[in-house]
Amino acid sequence: MVSDFGETLHHMAAPVVGKSARTRARLVAATRAAIRARGTFTAADVAARAEVVPATFYAHFASRGDALAAAFAATLDEVVDLVGAHLDPARLDPARPDRGAPAVLAAFVDALVDFFAREARVFRAALGDLATNPGVRATYRAHEESAMAHLVPFVAAVRGTGPDDPAVVPVARALLVAGQGLDNPLLFTGEHSDAERAVLVAGLCALVTADPRTPPSPRRPPGRPA
């Protein structure tokens, strides 16, 4: 499995330069645009949007699945950039309330929900192929690792700890899971109230500062409704 991913990544990372690279980038952008518009795509549709002949599509992608993996990779590049820009330890300043962890996480939630809403169809199409498309799986795993490279130092910074804090990696991975959970149609429809957003941010703050060895009790004792 791992070597399968490795080979696929190697293939995807093969250097492509000059005019050929520009054409490929145009085809990837056209694939994303087609999925955004219709939820799916054909090679002919993408070639027409990229203003190339259909044979050019197959000169750059072995299959439709290859084009989908490339479109997903380009989309995930942008997610990782967004994570890096928002969850940057340099953004945190304990002396300023607008730069505490809750404010930074709130801005991150807004930006990520907006991004997922815009790219929802690309995510659905790619994740729908996850089980059957090794290229989609490989790019998904690789981008998770890239996101972790941002999340680990951010979590350590919020916790005020260093590499000796054994909670940092599990907390960063839980934050990775929670962040992906924001790719949810419920959040995209304007039904997403400020109160709901505040609750999600509170949950993320608790998660970032959690001690995995002692799950906290709720703030009030559990009880029955009055």
Place this chain on the structure above:
Amino acid sequence: MVSDFGETLHHMAAPVVGKSARTRARLVAATRAAIRARGTFTAADVAARAEVVPATFYAHFASRGDALAAAFAATLDEVVDLVGAHLDPARLDPARPDRGAPAVLAAFVDALVDFFAREARVFRAALGDLATNPGVRATYRAHEESAMAHLVPFVAAVRGTGPDDPAVVPVARALLVAGQGLDNPLLFTGEHSDAERAVLVAGLCALVTADPRTPPSPRRPPGRPA
């Protein structure tokens, strides 16, 4: 949009009885089994698994997309049952640590992750069609409402409040979003450590008890890594 959903639901809810209903249930089960096995399905494949002639598939489903929506509906029925069984206010007992909100939520996380892992391909296939399949959208929305009917009384019970607590509905909706976030391949591969699970449970506990008007500060002041 709403009337489109309404009509689709009406169509899906049309009464089917006796032998016809049993054949349909067998076709739905065969569709789920085919997707679990291969990530996708054909009408011929499903008919063979259900031991009927291919024409019978089209006697029960107008299209492949209809069968997918029916398979998704059956899967979501089971999720809603799981939510109802785990997040039942009667499970909470403040006098017993093994029946406090953290313990109940931890058992729920385990059960939900197991369920999503087993049904991952059905979810990916259905959510991949969300943008283009009105039947999938309609059943998704309907099951969200059914899940909310369980979540609202559970949240009120954990908070020890009643229908006058304005936080209950936004908190229940945030819990619905967070629960769907557990449908994540990261959690399905045995890489999901106990520490990571404890962090996710801590986040959910904080979310259930959050006050949406005042996002909490992290437990420690934010700072830079040492």
